[in-house]
Amino acid sequence: MPDYNLSYFYVFAFFLVGAGFVTGLLGLSRFIAPRKPSIEKSRTYESGEEPVGQAWGRYPSHFYIFALLFVVFDVEVIFLFPWAVLFRSLGWSGLIEMAVFILILVVGLFYAWRKQVLRWY
Amino acid sequence: MSLDDLNTVLPEVVVTATACLVLLADAILDRKLARFWLPLLVVLGLISAIFSGPITVASHTAFGGFVVVDTFTAFFRVLFCILAIFATIVAPEYLERRAIPAGAFYATILFSTVGAMTIALATDLITIFVGLELMTIPIYVLAGMARRDRYSNEAGLKYFLLGAFSSAMLLYGFAWLYGLSGTTTFVGIAEAVAKGGLTDGATLVALALVTVGLAFKAAVVPFHQWTPDAYDGAPTPATAFMSVAPKAAAFAAILRIMIGSLGPLGLDWSAVFAILAAITMTGGNVVALVQGNVKRMLAYSSIAHTGYILAGVAAYQAGASASAAVLFYVFAYGIMNLGAFACLIYLDLDGTRGASLDELNGFARRQPAGALAFAVFLISLTGIPPTIGFVAKVFILQPVLDAGLVWLAVAIALNAALAAFYYLRVVVHMYMYDVDANAPRLLRTDLLSAGLGIAGLAVVVIGIVPDGLYRWALQAAAPFVR
Numbered sequence: 001m002p003d004y005n006l007s008y009f010y011v012f013a014f015f016l017v018g019a020g021f022v023t024g025l026l027g028l029s030r031f032i033a034p035r036k037p038s039i040e041k042s043r044t045y046e047s048g049e050e051p052v053g054q055a056w057g058r059y060p061s062h063f064y065i066f067a068l069l070f071v072v073f074d075v076e077v078i079f080l081f082p083w084a085v086l087f088r089s090l091g092w093s094g095l096i097e098m099a100v101f102i103l104i105l106v107v108g109l110f111y112a113w114r115k116q117v118l119r120w121y
Numbered sequence: 122m123s124l125d126d127l128n129t130v131l132p133e134v135v136v137t138a139t140a141c142l143v144l145l146a147d148a149i150l151d152r153k154l155a156r157f158w159l160p161l162l163v164v165l166g167l168i169s170a171i172f173s174g175p176i177t178v179a180s181h182t183a184f185g186g187f188v189v190v191d192t193f194t195a196f197f198r199v200l201f202c203i204l205a206i207f208a209t210i211v212a213p214e215y216l217e218r219r220a221i222p223a224g225a226f227y228a229t230i231l232f233s234t235v236g237a238m239t240i241a242l243a244t245d246l247i248t249i250f251v252g253l254e255l256m257t258i259p260i261y262v263l264a265g266m267a268r269r270d271r272y273s274n275e276a277g278l279k280y281f282l283l284g285a286f287s288s289a290m291l292l293y294g295f296a297w298l299y300g301l302s303g304t305t306t307f308v309g310i311a312e313a314v315a316k317g318g319l320t321d322g323a324t325l326v327a328l329a330l331v332t333v334g335l336a337f338k339a340a341v342v343p344f345h346q347w348t349p350d351a352y353d354g355a356p357t358p359a360t361a362f363m364s365v366a367p368k369a370a371a372f373a374a375i376l377r378i379m380i381g382s383l384g385p386l387g388l389d390w391s392a393v394f395a396i397l398a399a400i401t402m403t404g405g406n407v408v409a410l411v412q413g414n415v416k417r418m419l420a421y422s423s424i425a426h427t428g429y430i431l432a433g434v435a436a437y438q439a440g441a442s443a444s445a446a447v448l449f450y451v452f453a454y455g456i457m458n459l460g461a462f463a464c465l466i467y468l469d470l471d472g473t474r475g476a477s478l479d480e481l482n483g484f485a486r487r488q489p490a491g492a493l494a495f496a497v498f499l500i501s502l503t504g505i506p507p508t509i510g511f512v513a514k515v516f517i518l519q520p521v522l523d524a525g526l527v528w529l530a531v532a533i534a535l536n537a538a539l540a541a542f543y544y545l546r547v548v549v550h551m552y553m554y555d556v557d558a559n560a561p562r563l564l565r566t567d568l569l570s571a572g573l574g575i576a577g578l579a580v581v582v583i584g585i586v587p588d589g590l591y592r593w594a595l596q597a598a599a600p601f602v603r
Contacts (some may be wrong), residue, residue, distance in 0.1 A: 109140045113221075114148035 013063055065117055069109070124192035128192050129183035132174035134240050135203075138230035139166025147224025155224065156213065160568075163227045165204045165210045172247050174198050180600060181261045182244060186306060189244035196448060196597035197241035197373050204366050204455050205234040210572035214359035214564050218415050218469065221266050221356055229266075230362055233259035233292040237370040240377075246295045250376055253291070253338065256370055263359040265352055274407050276354030278529035283337065283347040291334025307382035307538045310490040329389055331378060333377060334463050338372035341397050341431060342404035345424050347490075352420035352462075355414045356473050360416065365455040372430055376444060380437050380601045394435035402428025404535045410543050416475020416544060419461055422502060426454050429514065432529050433522050437601075439520035442597035446516040449591055451512035453583070455500040460576045462575040464495035466569055476561065481547060483556030488563055490492060492551045503544040504537045508584040516591065558573035 002029055044051045082091065083098050090097075143162055155431055176199070180191040218225045226440060236256025239541035243249035265277020299305050301323055323477055332346060340348040359438045373557065378392065405425030412418035433447040467488055468476045485492035501510035514537060521530045583590055 104137075104141060107144055111144045111148045 026110065062120065065112075069112075073106070076102070126183040126188075129181060130188060130242065131284040132170040132202075132445075133242070134216055134233050135166060135173050136202070136231055136235050136238065139163065139170070140228045142166070143224055143228045143231065147222075147228070156217070159224055159227055160209055160213050160507040162256065162454060163231065164206050166231070167206045167209075167503060171199055171202045171555065177476045178485060185479065187248050188242045190242065190364070191600045192597045193373075193376075193448075193600050196452075196593060197369070198238050198450055200242070200455060201234050201237045201366060202367060203364055204362065204459060205230055207456070207463075207572060207576060208358060208362035208366075208458050211361060211459075211466055213568055213571045214566040215356065215358050215466045215569075217595030218534070218564060219356065220369070220548075226263070226266060226359070227352055228546055229259040231261050233257075233263070233362075234368065237373075238344055238365050240370045241373050243374075243377060244307050246298065246307075246310075246378075249377065250288075250292060253370070253374065254288065255507045256367060257288070257338070260284075260359075260363045260367055263363060264355040266359060267356045267473050270354075270472050272354035273356060274354075276351045276473075279347050279354075280351040287334050287337030287344070290330055291339070294327050294332075294334055297330060301327060307377060310382040311384070315398055322443065328383070332393065333388070335371060335378070337374050339375065339427050339431075340486045341423050342401040345401070345404070345427075349417055349420045352423070353414065353417045353475060354473055357462060357466050358417070360420075361466075364420070364462060365382035365459045367556045368423070368427065369451045369455055372434070372447060376447060376601065377432055379434065384437065384601070389402045389477060391437060391477070391524075396430045397530045398431035398435050399529060400428070401431060402532065404428075405541075406536050406539045407518065407583065410539070412543070413477050414475050415478060415481060415547060416462070416465055418547075419458070419465075419475075422540065422544070425453075425457055425536065426450075426502070428536070429517055429533060430454065433517045434528055436520040436524035439523035439597060441598045441601070442516075444601045445594040446513075446520050448594040448597050449516050449587075451502070452515040452590065452594070453580075455511040456576055457498045457508075457510055457580055459575055460494065460580070461498040461502060461567065463573060464491055464498065466564050467491045467566065478547065478550050479557060480561050481550045482554035482560065484551040486556060487560070490570050491573065493568075495551065496548045497577040497580055499544040499548055499586070503541045505541075506584065508580060509580045509587070510584070512584055512587040512591075 046052075073100075080098070081100065083094060087094065137353065139162065143159060143166075146158060146162060149366065150158060163458075173358035175190070178195060178197050182189045209227060211592060212226060213223065215221075215230060216226055233256050236252050237258070238256070239255060240249055241252075243252055261281040262279055264280045267274055290394060295305070302310045304310060304313070337344040337347075339585055352364055355363060383390065402425045405421050405423070405428060409418050409421035412421060430450050431484060433443055433450060433497035436443040438444075465475050467484075468480060469479070470476060484495070497508065504510045504514040506512075514533070518530050518533060521533065543574030
């Protein structure tokens with residue numbers, strides 16, 4: 001068997017051992033642990049608070065817009081880092097390219113701002 | 122990146138810049154100014170994009186071989202820009218009536234157009250995939266743009282889920298192709314294929330995945346299930362655009378990948394395409410027969426037309442005339458199908474749904490110009506002379522016969538006859554029935570009428586003198602001739 005196939009085998013063996021370990025321990029506790037359920041014990045755990053309402057309730061999702069913007073600028077930074085590292089060798093053309101890239105994102109941000117998307121309410 | 126690279130993709134740069142300008146203008150101008158300036162800005166930007174690129178040009182690569190500009194690229198660039206202009210002209214009154222944000226709509230169409238143009242530029246699997254995503258992601262947004270309409274929401278979500286699924290499949294197919302040939306460039310893959318290196322089962326897997334992925338994008342039966350709901354639920358101007366531009370781009374991708382790089386393959390993939398073509402045209406037409414909703418009927422008819430175009434791809438062994446026929450048909454389909462969907466914009470219905478046949482009763486008396494344009498587009502879709510649709514079908518039949526696929530030619534002829542029934546039924550309802558008492562209100566739309574008038578005229582004129590366009594299509598097909 002070539003080396004790389006052997007390493008697949010190790011991964012598989014590790015998976016088997018891990019799965020066996022977890023199933024074994026959980027099964028063991030199922031058999032030897034005492035089980036005395038009560039209302040308090042089987043209630044939904046909300047960090048010690050009294051549980052309120054259903055898990056299927058509706059909740060406001062204003063925050064998604066900031067999550068979305070975060071992703072956009074996060075991805076922008078991914079492109080900025082390698083550019084910053086090679087800033088000198090890329091020279092003026094690199095600077096202009098990055099300016100165009102950021103400008104396009106700024107247009108989007110400006111549009112979102114003018115269209116009142118960023119307002120919190 | 123050098124100045125030459127930028128110059129090569131100048132039309133794409135112009136369209137992108139126009140899209141950004143539209144967003145800025147929409148953010149700055151007040152409602153009244155925006156209503157006038159935004160469509161004008163879009164149309165001017167697209168026209169300057171058409172003229173900023175060469176019409177006929179020797180093949181020229183840029184960006185280190187990721188991008189090529191040849192006659193094929195030039196053809197599709199112009200086609201996509203024309204379609205975007207047409208979709209913009211028919212939209213304003215509808216958008217205003219339904220309170221759909223116009224600036225976002227135009228910008229989304231422009232971004233999608235850039236993606237479609239990028240597909241035409243592609244000479245590499247990576248470029249083509251980036252182009253496909255750039256084209257389809259805005260289209261998902263367009264489909265769901267009527268936010269308060271649940272059919273529009275359904276259209277957007279359904280298109281997004283199945284589109285993402287098909288993209289994943291296509292990408293996996295690309296990965297297999299790369300793994301087999303060791304390169305992502307079309308030239309490299311074609312060389313690897315020509316050496317006879319790719320004839321095993323793995324090639325079959327790659328071929329199947331790529332075919333299925335592209336078939337999803339072009340709405341080929343049996344990968345078409347998203348089409349009727351997405352086309353029916355989307356706002357009508359969006360439907361008009363998304364029924365033509367992505368399909369044209371999908372065929373640009375099919376020509377580039379299947380003929381341009383996998384043409385010399387030992388496996389005979391054209392037989393599969395011939396069978397898919399026959400199933401697609403028959404399936405689309407049979408289901409269209411029983412539709413009472415005209416928008417849904419046109420959605421199924423667009424599936425049937427995919428079948429006709431696919432027949433041209435299947436006949437690629439006939440040489441340049443097959444690829445040219447595909448290009449000509451894609452052009453003809455683009456104009457007449459966009460026009461047919463746009464004619465439904467006249468009817469001011471609730472929500473995004475299309476008119477039923479009865480709601481079109483006596484349409485010719487209420488809106489003579491619109492009904493005439495609709496009739497011209499429907500006759501052209503049927504394939505009756507003297508229209509562009511007739512010429513396109515003739516050009517498709519010739520290479521299909523040359524390639525020895527007589528049964529497929531018979532299937533095309535039978536299907537054209539079948540389709541005549543449901544297309545002409547709409548014309549009969551418009552011209553020979555009395556207006557219903559509760560007929561829907563009509564939009565007052567001068568811009569829409571003007572756009573439809575120009576397109577209708579083009580359909581007839583090119584139907585009478587098709588030589589110019591056909592010669593151009595032949596030139597555009599030249600990169601695929603060996």
